[in-house]
Amino acid sequence: MNDKKQQDATGIPAAGRAKPALSGIDFAIRYGFLILLAGLLIFFSMATSGFASPRSAVFIFQSVAITGILALGVTFTLVVDGFDLSIGSTATSALMLSAYVLVVWEMNAYVAVAACLAMGALIGLVNGLLIVKTKVPDLLATLGMMFLLVGLQRIPTQGRSIATGMHLPDGSVARGTFPPEFLALGRHRLDFFIPDLIPLSVVILVVIAIAVWLILERTRHGRLMYAIGSNERAAALAGVNVARYKIVAYMISGVLASIGGILLAARLGRGDIASGNNLLLDSVAAALIGFAVLGAAKPNAFGTAIGALFVGILLQGLTMMNAPYYTQDFVKGAVLVVALVFTFALTGRRGKQ
Amino acid sequence: MKLTRRTLLKLTGGMTAAAAFGPSAFAGGMPAPFDKPGVKIALVRYLSTGDFFQAYLSGVEAQAKALKADLHVFDSRQDAALQADMMDQAIALGVKGIVVQHGLTESMQAAVKRALDAGIKVVAFDVNVKNPQVPQVEQSDRDLARLALEQAIRDNGESFKAGYVYVPGIAPLDRRDETWQKFKKKYPGIQEVAQFGTLDNPIANSVANQARSVLQAHPDITVMFAPYDEFAKGVKIAVDEAGLNKQIKIYSADVSTADISAMREKDSAWAATAATNPAVVGEVSVRALAMLLAGEDPGHNVIIPPTLITRKFLNDNDIRNMEDLAKKMPQFAHADVAVPKWMPLPPRG
Numbered sequence: 001m002n003d004k005k006q007q008d009a010t011g012i013p014a015a016g017r018a019k020p021a022l023s024g025i026d027f028a029i030r031y032g033f034l035i036l037l038a039g040l041l042i043f044f045s046m047a048t049s050g051f052a053s054p055r056s057a058v059f060i061f062q063s064v065a066i067t068g069i070l071a072l073g074v075t076f077t078l079v080v081d082g083f084d085l086s087i088g089s090t091a092t093s094a095l096m097l098s099a100y101v102l103v104v105w106e107m108n109a110y111v112a113v114a115a116c117l118a119m120g121a122l123i124g125l126v127n128g129l130l131i132v133k134t135k136v137p138d139l140l141a142t143l144g145m146m147f148l149l150v151g152l153q154r155i156p157t158q159g160r161s162i163a164t165g166m167h168l169p170d171g172s173v174a175r176g177t178f179p180p181e182f183l184a185l186g187r188h189r190l191d192f193f194i195p196d197l198i199p200l201s202v203v204i205l206v207v208i209a210i211a212v213w214l215i216l217e218r219t220r221h222g223r224l225m226y227a228i229g230s231n232e233r234a235a236a237l238a239g240v241n242v243a244r245y246k247i248v249a250y251m252i253s254g255v256l257a258s259i260g261g262i263l264l265a266a267r268l269g270r271g272d273i274a275s276g277n278n279l280l281l282d283s284v285a286a287a288l289i290g291f292a293v294l295g296a297a298k299p300n301a302f303g304t305a306i307g308a309l310f311v312g313i314l315l316q317g318l319t320m321m322n323a324p325y326y327t328q329d330f331v332k333g334a335v336l337v338v339a340l341v342f343t344f345a346l347t348g349r350r351g352k353q
Numbered sequence: 354m355k356l357t358r359r360t361l362l363k364l365t366g367g368m369t370a371a372a373a374f375g376p377s378a379f380a381g382g383m384p385a386p387f388d389k390p391g392v393k394i395a396l397v398r399y400l401s402t403g404d405f406f407q408a409y410l411s412g413v414e415a416q417a418k419a420l421k422a423d424l425h426v427f428d429s430r431q432d433a434a435l436q437a438d439m440m441d442q443a444i445a446l447g448v449k450g451i452v453v454q455h456g457l458t459e460s461m462q463a464a465v466k467r468a469l470d471a472g473i474k475v476v477a478f479d480v481n482v483k484n485p486q487v488p489q490v491e492q493s494d495r496d497l498a499r500l501a502l503e504q505a506i507r508d509n510g511e512s513f514k515a516g517y518v519y520v521p522g523i524a525p526l527d528r529r530d531e532t533w534q535k536f537k538k539k540y541p542g543i544q545e546v547a548q549f550g551t552l553d554n555p556i557a558n559s560v561a562n563q564a565r566s567v568l569q570a571h572p573d574i575t576v577m578f579a580p581y582d583e584f585a586k587g588v589k590i591a592v593d594e595a596g597l598n599k600q601i602k603i604y605s606a607d608v609s610t611a612d613i614s615a616m617r618e619k620d621s622a623w624a625a626t627a628a629t630n631p632a633v634v635g636e637v638s639v640r641a642l643a644m645l646l647a648g649e650d651p652g653h654n655v656i657i658p659p660t661l662i663t664r665k666f667l668n669d670n671d672i673r674n675m676e677d678l679a680k681k682m683p684q685f686a687h688a689d690v691a692v693p694k695w696m697p698l699p700p701r702g
Contacts, residue, residue: 049570053569059569161404165613166674173674196596268558272557274556278554324548324549
C-alpha cells in the first residue's frame with residue numbers, strides 16, 4: 001500500500017499523469033465509478049416513480065450532508081496517513097453539547113455553535129497531541145478518544161437525552177428551547193428555482209467540500225499534507241513541520257465532525273444520546289470509496305463527496321423500492337469492496353506497467 | 354455460614370408466622386425478609402442505553418429504596434456472555450433475589466437456573482428464560498400496538514394508505530408487528546404501501562432519511578405506524594421536511610419527555626402514542642421479586658397495562674414532561690400490579 005501511495009501522492013494532479021492514449025483499463029479506472037453512478041441514477045429513475053425529480057435529488061444531498069461533512073474531515077487525516085475513529089462520537093458529543101447549551105443553560109444559538117466548534121477543535125488538538133507528542137498510534141489514540149467521548153457526553157445528563165421539559169438532576173425543569181435560528185441550520189430551505197428547495201445543510205456541505213478541495217489540491221499546505229502522507233521522513237527532511245500539519249489535520253477533522261453534530265442537532269431538535277458509530281462507518285466508507293473516483297487512489301475531496309453521494313443515491317433508491325434495511329447494508333458493503341478493488345488492484349496494475 | 358443459617362431460620366420462621374397471623378402482624382407491617390432493612394437484591398441488565406432503560410432503572414431504584422433493600426446493579430451493556438457471568442457474580446455476592454432485565458434466552462436460561470439452584474429468587478423482564486419458577490414481567494406490546502392502531506382507526510376511518518416502520522428480529526417489535534398484521538387482516542381497507550426501518554444510530558436521523566424517500570415514492574400516505582418512539586421521531590422529521598404534517602398522522606408506541614414536546618409542536622403530525630411508564634415497569638419488577646422473597650406468588654405473567662396518550666390530551670392538559678403526564682394520568686403513574694397490602698410504594702411527586 002505504501003509504495004503505491006508514494007507513486008500516486010506526488011502532489012501532481014491525476015490528469016497530469018495520464019498517458020497520451022487512454023487504454024481500456026485506464027478508462028475503466030478513471031471513469032468506471034462515475035459510469036456506475038450514472039447507471040444507478042438511470043436504473044432508479046426507471047424503477048421507481050418520483051426518483052428523478054429536483055426534490056428527490058435534494059433529499060439525497062440532505063441525507064448525506066452530515067456523513068459527507070464527517071467524511072471530508074476524515075479525508076484530511078487520511079491525507080496525512082492517519083485515521084480518525086473519533087469523528088462519529090465527536091459529532092454526537094457536539095449534538096449533546098449544543099442541546100445542553102440551548103436547553104439547560106438557556107443560551108443562544110451562537111454560543112451553542114461556538115461551543116461545539118471549540119469542542120471539535122479541542123478534541124482534534126488532543127488527538128493530534130496524543131499522536132504526535134506521545135507517539136500513540138493514530139488508530140489507538142482516536143479509538144480511546146471515541147470511547148472517552150461516548151461516555152463523557154452522557155455524564156452531565158446521567159445518560160438521558162436532552163429535551164425541553166426534562167427534569168435536571170437537581171430537581172428543576174429545563175426550560176430552554178432550540179431557538180429558530182439554530183433549527184434553521186438543519187431545517188431551513190433556500191429557494192432555488194423551486195421555492196423551499198435546498199436545505200441549508202446541503203449548502204454547508206457544498207461549501208465545505210469546495211473549501212476542502214481547494215485546500216488539498218490548490219494550496220501549498222494541501223500538497224505538503226499529501227507529502228507527509230506519502231513519506232513523513234522525506235517531508236520532515238525537506239523542512240516541513242510535520243507535527244504541526246498532523247495536529248492541524250486532526251483539528252480540522254474534529255471541527256468538521258462537530259459541524260456535522262450541529263446539523264444533526266438542528267435536524268433532530270433535541271439532544272439524543274447516540275454512539276455515532278454508524279456516522280463513523282458511513283463517513284469512512286464514503287472517504288474510502290472516494291479513493292476509486294477518477295482513479296485517484298488516494299484520499300481526495302472530490303472523491304469523498306462522490307462517495308458520500310453514491311451511498312446516498314443507493315440508499316434512497318433502495319428505500320423507494322421498499323428494500324429492507326439489511327439489503328441496504330449489504331449493498332453498501334458491496335460498493336465499498338468494489339471501490340477498494342478499483343483502488344488497490346486495478347490502479348496497482350497500472351503502476352507496474 | 355452462620356449468617357446464612359440465621360437468615361434462613363428467620364425466613365422459615367417468618368413464613369410460618371406469616372401463615373399463622375398474616376403479614377400485618379409484623380413490625381412495620383412487612384413480612385420477612387423485609388422486616389429488616391438491607392435485603393440484598395440485584396438487577397442484571399442487558400440493555401441500558403436510552404431514556405427507556407434509564408427510566409426503568411430509576412423505577413427499580415425507587416421501589417428498592419421503598420423496600421429498604423440493598424440494590425446492586427450489574428450492567429452488561431449488550432454483552433450476552435458478560436450478562437451470564439454477572440448472574441454468577443450476583444450469586445457469589447450472596448443476593449437474595451435477582452431481576453433479569455432483557456437478554457437472550459439462550460444465554461440466560463442456564464444462568465437463571467444456577468441462581469435458582471443457589472436458592473435465589475428470580476424475576477425476568479422482557480426476556481423469556483423458559484422457567485416456570487421465574488415470573489415474567491412484561492409490558493404488553495400487543496396491547497400497545499392495539500391501542501395506537503385503534504386510535505388510528507378512530508381518527509382516519511377503516512381504510513387508509515399506511516407506511517409502516519419495522520425492523521424484524523427485535524422481540525418487542527415482533528410482538529407489535531403481530532398486532533399490525535392482525536389489524537391489516539381485520540380491516541382490508543388498510544393498505545400498507547411501504548415498509549421501512551433501520552436501527553442505525555442515531556436512529557431518528559436514519560429513519561428520517563428513509564421516510565423522506567418513502568414519502569417521495571408514496572406521496573398519498575396518510576397514516577404512519579411507527580411502533581417505537583425513535584422511529585416516530587424520525588418519521589416526524591421527514592414529514593415536517595416534506596411539509597406534509599397536516600396530511601399525515603403518526604401513531605407510535607412508547608413515550609418520553611422529548612416525545613411529549615415533539616407531539617405538542619404546532620401542527621405536529623404525531624397524533625398518538627401508546628405507552629407504559631418504564632419507571633412503573635421497573636417498580637413492578639422489584640415488587641414481583643419482593644413478593645417471591647416474602648413467599649407470595651405474583652403469578653407467572655406479570656403484565657403492566659399500557660395507556661393511550663393523544664396529542665389532544667397533552668395539549669388540553671398542558672403536559673410538558675413525564676412527571677406532568679404521571680400527575681394528570683394516574684393510570685400512567687402507577688400500575689396496580691403486584692401490590693399486596695404490606696408493599697411499601699415509592700413516593701409520588
